[in-house]
Amino acid sequence: MTDVGPFAQLLLFLSLATVVAVLSNRLTARIRVPAPALFLAAAALAVAVLPGLKAPPERTVERIVTVALVCILFDGGMHIGWRRFRAAAAPIIVVGVAGTFLTTAAVAAVAHFGFGFGWYIALLLGTAIAPTDPAVVFSILGQREIAGRSSTILEGESGANDPVGIALLVSLLAAGSLSGGAAVQVAGEFLLQMGVGAALGLLGGRALLWFMRRVSLPSEGLYPLRTLACVLVLYGATTVAHGSGFLAVFVAGIVLGDERAPFKREIERFHSALASLGEIVAFVVLGLTVHLVDLTRIDVWVPGLVLGASMALIIRPVLVGLCLIPARLRRNEQLFVLFAGLKGAVPILLGSLLLAANIPGAHRLYGIVIVVVAFSVIVQGSLVPTVVRALHLPMRILEPAPWSFGVRLAEEPEGVLRLVVAPGSAADGKTVEDLAEAAADSEDAADVWVNMLVRDRVLVSVRGDTRLSAGDEVLISAEERWHPHLESLFHA
Numbered sequence: 264m265t266d267v268g269p270f271a272q273l274l275l276f277l278s279l280a281t282v283v284a285v286l287s288n289r290l291t292a293r294i295r296v297p298a299p300a301l302f303l304a305a306a307a308l309a310v311a312v313l314p315g316l317k318a319p320p321e322r323t324v325e326r327i328v329t330v331a332l333v334c335i336l337f338d339g340g341m342h343i344g345w346r347r348f349r350a351a352a353a354p355i356i357v358v359g360v361a362g363t364f365l366t367t368a369a370v371a372a373v374a375h376f377g378f379g380f381g382w383y384i385a386l387l388l389g390t391a392i393a394p395t396d397p398a399v400v401f402s403i404l405g406q407r408e409i410a411g412r413s414s415t416i417l418e419g420e421s422g423a424n425d426p427v428g429i430a431l432l433v434s435l436l437a438a439g440s441l442s443g444g445a446a447v448q449v450a451g452e453f454l455l456q457m458g459v460g461a462a463l464g465l466l467g468g469r470a471l472l473w474f475m476r477r478v479s480l481p482s483e484g485l486y487p488l489r490t491l492a493c494v495l496v497l498y499g500a501t502t503v504a505h506g507s508g509f510l511a512v513f514v515a516g517i518v519l520g521d522e523r524a525p526f527k528r529e530i531e532r533f534h535s536a537l538a539s540l541g542e543i544v545a546f547v548v549l550g551l552t553v554h555l556v557d558l559t560r561i562d563v564w565v566p567g568l569v570l571g572a573s574m575a576l577i578i579r580p581v582l583v584g585l586c587l588i589p590a591r592l593r594r595n596e597q598l599f600v601l602f603a604g605l606k607g608a609v610p611i612l613l614g615s616l617l618l619a620a621n622i623p624g625a626h627r628l629y630g631i632v633i634v635v636v637a638f639s640v641i642v643q644g645s646l647v648p649t650v651v652r653a654l655h656l657p658m659r660i661l662e663p664a665p666w667s668f669g670v671r672l673a674e675e676p677e678g679v680l681r682l683v684v685a686p687g688s689a690a691d692g693k694t695v696e697d698l699a700e701a702a703a704d705s706e707d708a709a710d711v712w713v714n715m716l717v718r719d720r721v722l723v724s725v726r727g728d729t730r731l732s733a734g735d736e737v738l739i740s741a742e743e744r745w746h747p748h749l750e751s752l753f754h755a
Contacts, residue, residue, distance in 0.1 A: 299396075299546045299607060300640040306550025318551045321619045327548050328612045330495075331541030332425070333512050337494050338538035339422050340516020341531060343415060346750075348517050351415045354590035358416065358583055358600075359423025365582040366393040366574070367431070373573055378566045383441045388628055390435060391614050392570065392635045394428040395421050396607020409656050413596040416587075417603055425609045426510035430456040432613050436620050459506025464514025467497040471515060475524040486526040487533035545608040552615060557630045567634025574635070575643055579604050595654035602650050606639040679714075679740055682753040686733040689752040696727040698752065711749070712740040 310316050319327075348355065370389035374380040380388065395417075434452040438445035471493050480486055497515055498508035524530070558564055580601045587597055614632035617625045684690050690698055699711040715738040716723040716731075723729065731737070741749060 299542065300637070300644065302543055302546035303550040303553070303611075303637070303640075306547045307553035307555055310551045310553070311555050316551070319548065321552075321615055324548055324552055324615055325612070325619060328545045328608060328615075331545040332509060332609065332612065333494065333498050334491075334534065334541040335538045335545075336422055336425065336509055336513040337516040338534045339418055340513045340518075341520045341534065343418055343422070343517055344520025345517055346521050347415045348419060348520075351412045351419060351590075354412075354416050354587060354592075355419030355423055357586045357589070358420045360427055362420070362583045362586045363393050363424040363427045363431070365586070366578055367428075369578045369582060370570060370574065373570060373578075374566065377569065378562075383435075384622070384624065384628070386441070387432065387435055387617060387622065388570075388631065390428055390432045391617065391628070391632050392574070392606065392610045394424045394606070394609040394613070395604040396609065409599070409651070411596055411657060412590070412592065413600050413656070416590070416592075416600055420600075420604075421607075422513040423510075426460060426507040426513065427457070428609060428613060429509055430460075430507050432616060436616070436622075455505055456507040457510065459504050460501055460508065460510030461514055463497065463501045463504065463506055464511035465518060467493075467501075467511060468515035468518025471497070472519055472522055472524060475519075475527075475530075479525070483526055483529065487530045490530050490534070491537070542608070545612075549608060549611045549615070552611075552629075553633055554626075554630075557626060558634060560627075560630065563627055563630035564634050567631045568638060570631065571635040571638030571642075574604075575602075575639065595656055599650065599654055599656055602643070603647060605643055605647075606636040610636050679738065680746060680749060682737050682739060682750065684731050684733050684735040684737065685754050688733075688754055690731050691733050693731055693752075694727065695725060695729045695731070698731065711745060714738045714740055 310318055318324075367386065367389040370392060371382065371385035374385040374388050375382055430453050431449070434449040434456070437452060438448050471490070474493065475486070475490065480489065494512050494515065498512050501511040502508040583604065584597070584601055587600060590597075592600070610632050614629040617628050622628065682690075695713045698713070713725050713729075716725050716729065717736040718732065718734070723735075737753075739749060
C-alpha cells in the first residue's frame, strides 16, 4: 500500500487529461486546431514543466500505441465497410501502397541531397513520415462530413498506408543496411507481411462474423468485449505468423462493416468510443516522449520544416496526384485529397521504433519526425476548413442523435432496412407510394413497406401520399433482392 499515493496521483493526472482531451474537441471546432495537436503539445509541455512526470520507457510507449492503433484501424475499417471500400478500392490500394513508396523515396531524396543523410538513414526517415491520418482532418471538420468518394479514399488510404509504412520500416530495420541482398530481404519480408495480413484479415473477419451470429452470450455488455478480444487475437495471431497484424484488423473491420449481427449497433458504438480513447492515449503517451529542448536545435527544426513543407506543397500533390489520375475524381475532390494528407500518431510511433532500434542519430531523427507532424497538424490542419470552403465541396451536417427508439427482438428480422434520406437523393421528395414503385416492378410494389418514419424527432404517420424529406429516418421492410436498389435510392 506504500505506492497507493503516487499511483493515485498518476491516475488523477491521466483521468483529468482524458476529460480535458474529450472537452478539447469543442475547443477544436472554434480555434480550428486539431485536437491531436492539443494532446501532443499538452503532454510535451507537462513532461517539461512537472519534475515528477517522466517519459515512459520506449518499449512501453510502443506497446501502448500499438494497442491504440489496433482499435483505431478496426473501427476505421468498420466505418468504411465493404460497399464504400469496393466503390473506391482501386484508388485506395494505389495511393495507400504505391503512394507510400513514392512518398518515402521522394522524402529520402530530399533528406539525402538537402541535409546530407546517408541513403539508409534517409529511407528510414522517409518511411517514418510517409503515413497519413484522416482522423486529424475529421476532428477539425467536427459534425460536418464530406460527401462523395474523397472522404472514403482518405480513410482507406490511411488504413492501408499505416500497415504499409510499419511493415516497410520493420523490414528496413531487420535488413540493417542498403545492398542488393538487403533489398531482396526487404521486398520478401514486406510482401510476406502484406500477403499474410490481407489473407488472415479476410478469413478472420468472416470467422468473427460467423462467431457473432452463431454464438449467443448471456449479457448484452459481453458482445462488444468479445469483438475486442477477437480483434486482439487476430492481431496477435497474424503477427506471430509474420504478417501485418495492423492490416489484418483493418481488413477484418471492412468485412464486418456492412454486415448485420446481434447487438451490432452497440458493438459499433463501443469500438468508436474505444478508437477515440485510443487516439487520445496515443497522442498523450507519444507527447510524453517529446523533449522540447531537442526541437530547438537548428539541425532538427530546419530539416523538419523543409520536409513538412515539401511534402505538403510538392511531394504529395505531384506523386499522389499521379496515383489519383485513374480514379477520375472531380477536380475539387482530387485537390482536397491531395491537401488533406495530414500526419498523425503513426509517424511518431515509427520514430519511436527508430529510438528503440538504436539507429545512429535516432534522437535527431525523432525530433525531425515531431516537427513534420507538428507542421502538418497545426499549419495544414488549421487550413482545412478554408480549403474545404474554397473548393465548394459537398458537405452534410451530422447532427448527434443522443436518444434512441427501437424494439428488441430475440431473432434477426428478415428484410428490414434502416435508412436515412440523403439530400439530393432519389428518395428526397418522393412519396411512399413513389418509393415502392421505384424500388420494384409494379406487381411487386406491395412487397416494399415503410414501417416507420421519424422526422425532426417526431414519429410521422405513414400513408401512400406521405412525402419523404432529407434527414428523414425510415424503417423499411422489403425482400432481400430489393435492398441494394433501395439503398441506392437513399444515398446521394
